[in-house]
Amino acid sequence: MASYALGLIGLFNVFGTYIAGTLGQKIERRKILAGIYFGRSIAITLFLLAPLSPMSVYIFSAVIGMLWLSTVPPTNATIAGIFGVAHLSMLGGFVFFSHQIGSFLGVWLGGLLYDRTGSYDIVWYLSIALGIFAAIVNLPVREAPIARGPAPQAA
Numbered sequence: 001m002a003s004y005a006l007g008l009i010g011l012f013n014v015f016g017t018y019i020a021g022t023l024g025q026k027i028e029r030r031k032i033l034a035g036i037y038f039g040r041s042i043a044i045t046l047f048l049l050a051p052l053s054p055m056s057v058y059i060f061s062a063v064i065g066m067l068w069l070s071t072v073p074p075t076n077a078t079i080a081g082i083f084g085v086a087h088l089s090m091l092g093g094f095v096f097f098s099h100q101i102g103s104f105l106g107v108w109l110g111g112l113l114y115d116r117t118g119s120y121d122i123v124w125y126l127s128i129a130l131g132i133f134a135a136i137v138n139l140p141v142r143e144a145p146i147a148r149g150p151a152p153q154a155a
Helices: 002-023 029-049 054-083 088-117 121-138
Strands: none
Touching: 002 029, 002 054, 029 054, 029 121, 054 088, 088 121
16 A cells, blocks of 8 residues: 555656646746645645545545645746746755755654654644645745846956
């Protein structure tokens, strides 16, 4: 079941990323990101409320796959829109490097909480809360380019 679930996450990552990128050309990206993060919280909540079965795992895997990497196109487009494309690779690198640190800390904290409590329940609840928090903090993002003064002249 786990290998099928992981395969579904990977497959639906493709669809979610494509859809988010397409929507990013029509809708404000901050709203797309907020929707994705809020959608993750809803998906996790429904998964926890549903009876555990292979089908519920497969459905959750497909939904979370749609929402997982779908943040990449609107995030990159937001960075490019605010800071310009000249330094997009560097700024995008910082963003996604910070995600790796967060992923490490999340897995480490999940293991620690499991060791302390014997359950992943707190980790699930924290994931829901962090998804809601991420949705809220994305809503006020201004996508307008940052005003810059004239470039300094070489001496």
